[in-house]
Amino acid sequence: xxxxxxxxTPIEAQKYTDYVLHAGAGAVTVFTGHVREWTHGVRTxxxxxxxxxxxxxxxxxxxxxxxxxxxxxVKVAIVHxxxxxxxxxxxxxxxxxxxxxxxAYEANEYAIERIKEVVPIWKKEIWEDxxxxxxxxxxxxxxxxxxx
Amino acid sequence: xxxxxxxxTPIEAQKYTDYVLHAGAGAVTVFTGHVREWTHGVRTxxxxxxxxxxxxxxxxxxxxxxxxxxxxxVKVAIVHxxxxxxxxxxxxxxxxxxxxxxxAYEANEYAIERIKEVVPIWKKEIWEDxxxxxxxxxxxxxxxxxxx
Amino acid sequence: MIKVNYFARLRELTGKAEETxxxxxxxxxxxxxxxEATYPGFGKDTMYVAVNEEYALKEDVIRSGDICAFIxxxxxx
Amino acid sequence: MIKVNYFARLRELTGKAEETxxxxxxxxxxxxxxxEATYPGFGKDTMYVAVNEEYALKEDVIRSGDICAFIxxxxxx
Numbered sequence: 317x318x319x320x321x322x323x324x325t326p327i328e329a330q331k332y333t334d335y336v337l338h339a340g341a342g343a344v345t346v347f348t349g350h351v352r353e354w355t356h357g358v359r360t361x362x363x364x365x366x367x368x369x370x371x372x373x374x375x376x377x378x379x380x381x382x383x384x385x386x387x388x389x390v391k392v393a394i395v396h397x398x399x400x401x402x403x404x405x406x407x408x409x410x411x412x413x414x415x416x417x418x419x420a421y422e423a424n425e426y427a428i429e430r431i432k433e434v435v436p437i438w439k440k441e442i443w444e445d446x447x448x449x450x451x452x453x454x455x456x457x458x459x460x461x462x463x464x
Numbered sequence: 465x466x467x468x469x470x471x472x473t474p475i476e477a478q479k480y481t482d483y484v485l486h487a488g489a490g491a492v493t494v495f496t497g498h499v500r501e502w503t504h505g506v507r508t509x510x511x512x513x514x515x516x517x518x519x520x521x522x523x524x525x526x527x528x529x530x531x532x533x534x535x536x537x538v539k540v541a542i543v544h545x546x547x548x549x550x551x552x553x554x555x556x557x558x559x560x561x562x563x564x565x566x567x568a569y570e571a572n573e574y575a576i577e578r579i580k581e582v583v584p585i586w587k588k589e590i591w592e593d594x595x596x597x598x599x600x601x602x603x604x605x606x607x608x609x610x611x612x
Numbered sequence: 613m614i615k616v617n618y619f620a621r622l623r624e625l626t627g628k629a630e631e632t633x634x635x636x637x638x639x640x641x642x643x644x645x646x647x648e649a650t651y652p653g654f655g656k657d658t659m660y661v662a663v664n665e666e667y668a669l670k671e672d673v674i675r676s677g678d679i680c681a682f683i684x685x686x687x688x689x
Numbered sequence: 690m691i692k693v694n695y696f697a698r699l700r701e702l703t704g705k706a707e708e709t710x711x712x713x714x715x716x717x718x719x720x721x722x723x724x725e726a727t728y729p730g731f732g733k734d735t736m737y738v739a740v741n742e743e744y745a746l747k748e749d750v751i752r753s754g755d756i757c758a759f760i761x762x763x764x765x766x
Contacts (some may be wrong), residue, residue, distance in 0.1 A: 329494075333477065339551050342500035345493060345572075346477075349766050352490035352563060365765070366697050368758050371742040372765075396765055403487050408766050415500060417576060424493075425569050428766055436739070436758070437765030438697035449698040451764030497689050513688070514620050516681050519665040520688075544688055556689050576689055584662070584681070585688030586620035597621040599687030 319393040320376035322369045322437075332393040332411040341391070341413035343420040347428060349408040351401050361442045365398040365407060368436040372396065375435045379427055383412070386426070387419040394427060396437055407439075467541040468524035470517045470585075480541040480559040489539070489561035491568040495576060497556040499549050509590045513546040513555060516584040520544065523583045527575055531560070534574070535567040542575060544585055555587075614638070614674055616647075617681035626651050641670035643680060658685055691715070691751055693724075694758035699736075703728050718747035720757060735762055 317331050333346055351363050380392040393411045401407055410427045414420040431437075439450045465479050481494055499511050528540040541559045549555055558575045562568040579585075587598045614633045618626050633646075640663065644656040660683040661668050667683070674680060691710045695703050710723075717740065721733040737760040738745050744760070751757060 329477065329481065333496075337498065337552055339501040341498055341552070344496045344498060346496075347565070347568070348481075348492045348494075349565065350485065350489055350492060353487040366700075367765070368694065368696055368739070368742075368760070371739055371758065374742055404485055404489070417495070417497065417573075420495070421569060421573050425565075428565060432763070432766045434744075434763070435765050436696070436760050436763055438761065439764040440697070449701075449761070449764070451762035514623075515688070516617065516619055516662070516665075516683070519662055519681070522665055580686070580689045582667075582686070583688050584619070584683050584686055586684065587687040588620070597624075597684070597687070599685035 317393075317395075318373070320373055320380055321395050322367050322372050322376075323395055323397050324399045325397070327395055327397050327406040327409050329406075329409060329411075332395060332409055335393045336391045336411045336413035338391065338413065340389070340415055342415050343417035344411065344413045345417075345420040345424040346412075347408075347410040347424050348406045349428070351403050351405050351407060353403050355441070358443055360403070361444060362403070363401045363407070364440040364442065365396070365401060366438045366440075367396065367398045369398075372436050376431070379430045379435070382430070383423045383427060387414065387423040390414045390419055390423045392423070392427070394431070396431070396435070398437070465541075465543075466521070468521055468528055469543050470515050470520050470524075471543055471545050472547045473545070475543055475545050475554040475557050477554070477557060477559075480543060480557055483541045484539045484559045484561035486539065486561065488537070488563055490563050491565035492559065492561045493565075493568040493572040494560075495556075495558040495572050496554045497576070499551050499553050499555060501551050503589070506591055508551070509592060510551070511549045511555070512588040512590065513544070513549060514586045514588070515544065515546045517546075520583050520585055524579070527578045527583070530578070531571045531575060535562065535571040538562045538567055538571045540571070540575070542579070544579070544583070546585070613676055614643075615679045616643070617679070619681065619684070621684055622651075622654070622682050625653060635674075636676050638674050639670065640668045640672045640674060643674060644670070647682065655684075659683065690753055691720075692756045693720070694756070696758065696761070698761055699728075699731070699759050702730060712751075713753050715751050716747065717745045717749045717751060720751060721747070724759065732761075736760065 376394045412424045524542045560572045648656040662681045717738045725733040739758045
């Protein structure tokens, strides 16, 4: 495994948790995003994720670096799966260890927000009667996608 | 497994994660509290946890019920280990699933705060040159430990 | 008869995990006073009492058959 | 030569995953204009451009050998 990676196979939580754990870690938070059956009353059959893989892995690593600056002492692993994903499959996993719990929660939530802003990954929802690439609503800022 | 339990053996995250996952869950947060080697510059050899087991399991279940009221749609499992725990062992695990991620983070953090307030579990730290039951500093409120 | 449980620091202080008081009825406050008088260093001011696995107030009445526990400040997690 | 990658909706719209433009140099803004003119419905106003795997501004200059990608609004997670 790499600590920041895009994969095409099912995500196993344990190996990322093991990666972030160390003798100084008092708290570990693991967030997993799963394919949900119903969204706004519409039934999802499955999702198809696509990524600009080298750039996506680079951006995940940048998010990890941002977290280490904002919350000193955290250790981070982030993995996103692409391809065809079915109900309850893990799409994304964020593992964060920290000496203390507050940082483990905050840093983890920061990671998922940043992923949704800057990492070149796209989701297509496939329903019984159609399909659509998600994300079209959002207007991109004129001054660029700046690192935080 | 029981969704709210005190155990004497190592905690395996997967079975609690599996328990909270369902087709309507879009987000799962898993918090694990681990035995840390260094606390305030003092090296911990190991910890000994003790619980008033039936009351502790009851209080864990009450915390789960509080969470379901505050964040409708969450599904919760909480397990705390007792006995002798060594560096990096999991002392407590909180698994929360939710349709959306915000509630999964918030409810999870709420759970650990409540555990530290109301669940009858005690930790003894054993160092190279001594040992001490932790928790003595806190003054209990006169009006009781009220459910939130 | 009222059964009383001791945990953690109190189990070590009293040298016992439980004992039985030959009482028909007493308040939580009276139980705390008894423990403070019986076991030097008990520290009743930081202590809670659970009656039948529920936190009780000082004025609550304990009756024969009830199971009590002294709850020192908790430190789980 | 400038290499351009298409993903997601744009890959389906253009019917291709990548192509090569015979250009020595152009700005990001010019690349967006070219795509908008070439592929009806491209939607350049919601689009970002990455040059060598880094987000670029409209005035940034792309040079021969650079690898570009159109980045529609992302939806990972």
